[in-house]
Amino acid sequence: MDITLEATAQAVMERCDILGGYSEEPGQLTRRYGTQAMRQVNEKVAAWMHDAGMTARQDNAGSLVGRYEASSPGSRTLLLGSHLDTVRDAGKYDGPLGVLIALACVQRLYDRQQRLPFAIELFAFADEEGLRFHSSYLGSKVVAGTFDPATLRLTDSEGITLDEAMRAFGGNPDVLQVSKRDGSDILGYCEVHIEQGPVLESLNLPVGVVSSIAGQSRIAVNFTGEAGHAGTVPMTLRHDALCAAAEFVLAVEALGRSLPGLVATVGQVTAQPGASNVIPGLVILSLDVRHQDDTVREQACRQLQERAGSIGAARRVSANWQPLQPHHTVPCSLRLTQLLAQAIEAAQYPVYSLPSGAGHDAVAMSDLTEIAMLFVRCKGGISHHPAESVAPEDVAAAIEVLEQFLVLLAKEQ
């Protein structure tokens, strides 16, 4: 029995609502790694995987892995997935939507009693956001085999180590390497995710193909001047660190606006000593710079570093520049991305390609195999917020595109 696309999309929406009800905080959605709420969603999604003709198991880190067998044994495997953990006071779609759309496609295959010339493995990663232990891509790094065992010593706000939390969650940190996916039979990894930005909405498009996941530089910038009495130090004799910082913030914005594709943000500013009647002596600010071309990003950072120096010199305020570990750009697979574009055409939607400014499990999975991503329009570009919203029609479009993608990939086998 085949059910319509609209009904499938509606079922996905309802499942997003159901998972959105599993939270560790009353009145808002927060689902950190290893919590009771994560246990509940894993149980729920495992049951849905069984209903869709899949086997389901939890790996040694606690990620859920569903498998739908191919038409014949010994075939290769396509990996699909996203994450089930959330940020604090989250929306319902960041992560779960990708898992549930992939699951819906498998359900539709199973309803038609159809097998493909490749198996499908669906990963519902247990920790992508890193809210509890400040680790990133925990679940997918274990699967890709790039997890750093030193991470197990990280502690949460209650002093519980990741090692302890993993054991309590039914995982086994001693044998995480067993959960590394063998790469030899994999066709690639494809992740469906909400865009988390306003681009698709501005173009009136339901879905978009991700070209790459943009690299990121994070830099701690300090301006050190001289604190002084707001009433007694004349304007001409001041070394106001906050005025230097303000000039720098505007320079960051101006550079971001002048280079296509560049986004540059000062998100945190702390002024010390921080009193209404004291001239700020020290300002600490955060700088975040992203672009899909690593060379452009690095060049932009060098320009901003020079600018911080010249602004400081003119005001006799010293500027200190401390880069944190950068992330390089992760390109999506040309082969899989072209297939996704063909799938969008086959579903009769316009093809639009865009970089991802946010990181995803696909970044970690790129160490294991070729990756592709499909973005789904979200309302107002809002994400990591309870107002996160997607339209059922767009979910239907994403299901249809992923289904076409499976058909096209099947033809290639």
Ligand SMILES: [Zn+2]
């Ligand atoms: Zn996400």
